[in-house]
Amino acid sequence: xxxAEVPHVSRSRATSASLRLSxxxxxxxxQWLIPSMIAPxxxxxxxxxxxxxxxxxFLTYAILGAGMMSMWGQTLYGSGWAIGQDREFGTLEPTVQxxxxxVYVVLGRVLWNVISGLIGGAIVYLVVLGAAGSPPxxxxxxxxxxxxVFVMLTLASVGxxxxxxxxxxxxxxxxxxxxxxxFYVGTGCMFPVVLLPFWTNPVALFFPPTWALDxxxxxxxxxxxxxxxxxxxxxxxxxxxxAIYIGIxxxxxxxxxxxxxxxxxxxxx
Amino acid sequence: xxxxxxxxxTGITRIFESRKGFLFRERTRTEALRGxxxxxxxxxxxxxxxxxxxGKTTLVKILSTLLLPTSGVARVLGxxxxxxxxWLRPRIGLVLGGERGLYNRINARDNLRYFADLYGIPxxxxxxRIDEVLARVDLVAAADRRVEEFSRGMKQKLHIARGILHRxxxxxxxxxxxxxxxxxxxxxxxxxxxxxADGVTILLTTHYMFEAEELCPxxxxxSKGRIxxxxxxxxxxxxxxxxxxxxxxxxxxxxRELTAIRKLPGVSKVFSEEYGxxxxxxxxxxSAETVPGDIAAMLPGxxxxxxxxRQTSLEDVYLDLVEEExx
Numbered sequence: 001x002x003x004a005e006v007p008h009v010s011r012s013r014a015t016s017a018s019l020r021l022s023x024x025x026x027x028x029x030x031q032w033l034i035p036s037m038i039a040p041x042x043x044x045x046x047x048x049x050x051x052x053x054x055x056x057x058f059l060t061y062a063i064l065g066a067g068m069m070s071m072w073g074q075t076l077y078g079s080g081w082a083i084g085q086d087r088e089f090g091t092l093e094p095t096v097q098x099x100x101x102x103v104y105v106v107l108g109r110v111l112w113n114v115i116s117g118l119i120g121g122a123i124v125y126l127v128v129l130g131a132a133g134s135p136p137x138x139x140x141x142x143x144x145x146x147x148x149v150f151v152m153l154t155l156a157s158v159g160x161x162x163x164x165x166x167x168x169x170x171x172x173x174x175x176x177x178x179x180x181x182x183f184y185v186g187t188g189c190m191f192p193v194v195l196l197p198f199w200t201n202p203v204a205l206f207f208p209p210t211w212a213l214d215x216x217x218x219x220x221x222x223x224x225x226x227x228x229x230x231x232x233x234x235x236x237x238x239x240x241x242x243a244i245y246i247g248i249x250x251x252x253x254x255x256x257x258x259x260x261x262x263x264x265x266x267x268x269x
Numbered sequence: 270x271x272x273x274x275x276x277x278x279t280g281i282t283r284i285f286e287s288r289k290g291f292l293f294r295e296r297t298r299t300e301a302l303r304g305x306x307x308x309x310x311x312x313x314x315x316x317x318x319x320x321x322x323x324g325k326t327t328l329v330k331i332l333s334t335l336l337l338p339t340s341g342v343a344r345v346l347g348x349x350x351x352x353x354x355x356w357l358r359p360r361i362g363l364v365l366g367g368e369r370g371l372y373n374r375i376n377a378r379d380n381l382r383y384f385a386d387l388y389g390i391p392x393x394x395x396x397x398r399i400d401e402v403l404a405r406v407d408l409v410a411a412a413d414r415r416v417e418e419f420s421r422g423m424k425q426k427l428h429i430a431r432g433i434l435h436r437x438x439x440x441x442x443x444x445x446x447x448x449x450x451x452x453x454x455x456x457x458x459x460x461x462x463x464x465x466a467d468g469v470t471i472l473l474t475t476h477y478m479f480e481a482e483e484l485c486p487x488x489x490x491x492s493k494g495r496i497x498x499x500x501x502x503x504x505x506x507x508x509x510x511x512x513x514x515x516x517x518x519x520x521x522x523x524x525r526e527l528t529a530i531r532k533l534p535g536v537s538k539v540f541s542e543e544y545g546x547x548x549x550x551x552x553x554x555x556s557a558e559t560v561p562g563d564i565a566a567m568l569p570g571x572x573x574x575x576x577x578x579r580q581t582s583l584e585d586v587y588l589d590l591v592e593e594e595x596x
Contacts, residue, residue, distance in 0.1 A: 007388070009387070014387050017382070021379075021383045025374055089372060091369075091371065091372060093335055093370065094431065097358060097363055098388055099388060100389075261335065266335060
């Protein structure tokens with residue numbers, strides 16, 4: 001075995017390798033069936049009963065609420081947890097030691113969680129559809145699907161930052177568990193943020209999914225008021241805040257890596 | 270191969286700080302490395318011996334870019350391990366070993382595929398390269414089995430396969446044969462020798478003296494974060510008092526007898542250890558002037574006396590050095 005010429009490390013290939021690994025790990029572990037397949041069914045039925053009778057667009061509310069609740073865990077929570085698993089398995093050290101910048105590995109994990117979240121969203125749609133016996137009235141079905149995927153990406157941007165926390169400290173699971181429901185309610189996953197006390201609204205605007213979800217409701221529920229500034233400002237807010245999150249993640253990861261190399265606890269769990 | 274050392278360490282220190290407690294946090298500082306200097310020539314295999322907690326793994330992690338030193342400079346292939354991580358990582362390999370560090374729920378081949386992609390091994394070569402390393406560590410038959418079904422030894426082999434998959438120029442092996450059965454350990458040592466024959470520079474840490482003696486022309490002993498000795502095995506034997514050792518056992522020795530033994534020609538060191546009712550004297554000899562018969566002649570009052578001569582082992586050297594450092 002002669003020593004090899006050093007090949008170019010493709011970041012897209014590293015990201016797809018990470019995505020593929022996540023898929024393999026998902027398929028190998030039956031426990032993931034619960035959050036990815038069973039939970040969306042439960043969320044869908046609960047949301048259907050919760051919103052039943054709440055106007056002509058209650059089905060859309062139910063689908064959005066349950067879909068977001070399902071995707072929330074898959075995309076955001078799952079992204080952080082994937083890195084926690086790397087700590088648990090002891091694979092964080094060899095992965096960080098490879099030539100691929102770790103943020104691209106995280107990106108692969110997050111992309112898998114986006115896909116997984118979309119599957120959860122589709123299950124919710126089918127469950128609510130089955131319960132109602134007819135499809136919800138959607139003024140712009142194509143726009144709805146596009147925006148639905150965009151909401152996932154805004155969730156993913158928060159997930160990437162959560163992942164950085166998992167790389168930084170093995171105790172980030174504690175922070176994630178404490179913040180999970182506050183974040184879930186605060187971003188308006190199940191019901192619009194404007195229904196919460198006013199002081200929560202400015203805080204909620206720090207999170208990209210708040211903007212994206214508000215835009216999605218504007219698009220799919222005629223007469224929806226939300227924050228009151230309309231669809232396009234919501235879209236702009238979502239794009240800007242997502243870009244800020246991704247930008248922060250890009251610079252944070254290198255700092256986080258240096259910090260954990262200084263602490264020397266990459267192998268700890 | 271170049272003239273400059275493949276691994277060069279100058280004044281490396283590493284302090285770990287940790288905190289305990291919740292409200293009133295107590296800070297503790299541990300000096301894992303205290304001014305380590307080291308150089309390993311390109312294409313060589315260098316052994317690093319030391320007891321648990323001596324700092325071996327800490328040094329390996331610093332050299333493999335997984336840990337920042339608190340102070341000092343470390344260069345691998347002429348590049349700084351802190352500043353030039355992007356240049357170094359594709360060129361170095363690390364085998365930490367143990368039960369962790371692998372994706373247990375997927376098979377060995379998929380574990381290697383993942384890391385092949387992270388190392389940018391060309392797609393066209395990837396499967397052939399995986400087959401090659403699996404064959405080298407004798408895991409071909411188990412390649413498509415989940416890693417969680419592997420024995421400890423098989424996991425260790427998979428760690429090694431991953432470490433050499435990208436054909437590194439420098440390989441750090443942290444106790445590569447720990448937990449392996451004798452046959453697997455021998456195969457691993459054979460693999461290590463073949464890697465050196467291929468021109469790979471290897472830094473090997475181990476607890477097993479015979480392994481270091483068998484594989485490493487040059488050895489450093491690390492104790493409490495310091496290199497306490499560095500030489501060839503023969504040089505280390507001389508360092509601790511000679512390459513001949515005499516062991517004399519009896520039911521206790523008097524001080525005057527010990528004093529007389531210490532004055533025998535060629536005797537450089539005398540250690541005394543209690544074994545239940547018996548005492549064992551260990552004599553390091555620099556020359557052949559003193560023979561077992563001399564000891565027996567000096568101790569006529571011990572009919573139960575047994576004396577034997579042997580070559581000073583690396584284990585003797587190691588224990589002497591670590592013992593000296595402890596006092």
